[in-house]
Amino acid sequence: MTVDLRAVWAPLLASASLASIVGTVLGVPATWLMLWAGFLLLLLLLVARWSPMRPGAVAGGLGVVAVSVWPVPLVWESGSWLEISGVAGFWAVPAVGAALAGGHLRRQASRMEQAVRDARRDQQLELARDLHDFVAHDVSAIVVQAQAARFVAEQDPEQAVRALERIETAGLSALASMDRTVHALQEAGGGPTAPVPGLAQLPELVDRFEGGALEADPLAMGKLSREADTTAYRVAVEALTNVRRHAPGASEVRVAVRRAGAGTELSVTNSAAPRTGGGLLVRRRRGGTGLAGLRARVEAAGGTLRAGAADDGGWRVCAVFPAEENALR
Numbered sequence: 001m002t003v004d005l006r007a008v009w010a011p012l013l014a015s016a017s018l019a020s021i022v023g024t025v026l027g028v029p030a031t032w033l034m035l036w037a038g039f040l041l042l043l044l045l046l047v048a049r050w051s052p053m054r055p056g057a058v059a060g061g062l063g064v065v066a067v068s069v070w071p072v073p074l075v076w077e078s079g080s081w082l083e084i085s086g087v088a089g090f091w092a093v094p095a096v097g098a099a100l101a102g103g104h105l106r107r108q109a110s111r112m113e114q115a116v117r118d119a120r121r122d123q124q125l126e127l128a129r130d131l132h133d134f135v136a137h138d139v140s141a142i143v144v145q146a147q148a149a150r151f152v153a154e155q156d157p158e159q160a161v162r163a164l165e166r167i168e169t170a171g172l173s174a175l176a177s178m179d180r181t182v183h184a185l186q187e188a189g190g191g192p193t194a195p196v197p198g199l200a201q202l203p204e205l206v207d208r209f210e211g212g213a214l215e216a217d218p219l220a221m222g223k224l225s226r227e228a229d230t231t232a233y234r235v236a237v238e239a240l241t242n243v244r245r246h247a248p249g250a251s252e253v254r255v256a257v258r259r260a261g262a263g264t265e266l267s268v269t270n271s272a273a274p275r276t277g278g279g280l281l282v283r284r285r286r287g288g289t290g291l292a293g294l295r296a297r298v299e300a301a302g303g304t305l306r307a308g309a310a311d312d313g314g315w316r317v318c319a320v321f322p323a324e325e326n327a328l329r
Contacts, residue, residue, distance in 0.1 A: 006050040006052070007052075009043060009046045009050055009056075010051040010052070011055070011059070012043060013040070013043040013044065013059040013063050014055075014058065016036070016043060016063075016066075017040060017059070017062035017063045017066035018062065020067075021065065023070075024070050024073060030070075033070040034070065034071075037066070037067045037091070040066055040067050041067065041094055041098045043063060044063045044064070044095060044098040044099050044102065047060055047063070047099075048098070048103045048105075049102040049103075049106050049109075050102075063095060064099070067092065067094070067095040068091050068092040068095060070091070071091060072084055072087060072088060129297070135174050135178060138170045138173045138174035139170075139174055140241050140245055141170040141244060142167050142170045142171055145163045145167045145170065146163070146167060148163055149163035149164060149167070166208070170208060197230070198226070198229035198233050199221045199233055199236075199257065199266075200221075202233060205233075205236060205237065205240070206240075206255050209240050209243075209244075211251065211252060211253055212253045212255060213252070214256075215254065216256070216257040217259060219259070220264045220323075221257055221264070223259075224264055224323065225301075225321075227301045228264075228302065228303060228321040228324075231297055231300075231319075231321070232266045232321060235266055235294060235319045236266060236268055238291075238294050239268035239317040240253070242315075242317075243268075243315075246315075247270050247273035248273065249273040250270040250271050250273045252271040254267075254270075255267070255268050262322070263303075263320050263321055263323050265319070266319045266320075266321075267318040268318075269315070269317075270314045271310075271314040272312060272314045291307055301321060302322050303319055303320055303321035303322065304320050305317070305319045
């Protein structure tokens, strides 16, 4: 059975303070009382640092009184009330100082604990964004391909087989994304981690997207910082996922990475999707972080994000990031 010392300090200080006050009244030698006062100062610091507020406040008040009054008998007979008050006030200063020192340590510890909680919350939000940005993209591809295979299975079995192959590829990619998320959790616990994908994986991403076309300037891609590089990849994933969700019939999807003035621009543009009367493909699901969360992520990397209707009636998402001359690759 273990004892929580934080619950012990306040009763110990209260008992020691009462013992000191009684000893002062009974005439215990001043040397012993002074040594006992030093012990009370240590207890005051520990109580202010560790004890719960209500019992700590009561015990702390008794401790300040006990430290303040122990020298009063020394000047009681020969001194005036002003001298007695001065002596008591003089010894009250270190007592209050010990309590304040303990309170400062408590406040610093509280701030550190709050910082840890904030870091954990930010990490949880980061993992949630990762799951949405990467896993949802591949799961959306699986759903779309499965729905398409169902409609063409009887008329064109060969097309259905190719759809199943794409489903397998998307499923393996989703598993890899979940593995990266697990590695991120292991990193938080001190374990190994896995690299976050960047624009180097953009050709593979576009290849998995049926009807997608990529135009990439290697020089522009090489000018991005590591943070901007991974954020740009997330923009592409989110934009392509939204095309699958909200415009599954779009005949053309263009992904481009090019220089834009002194920065690098990533754009994802899809043509207008044909209007359909219903069916599973046009059902819109809500979830993830959406454009608001994506814009916040882009701005955190020093870039800007725009999204809106394209000239041909489709949709365009464009993110511009500042270039870095000494960007690492």
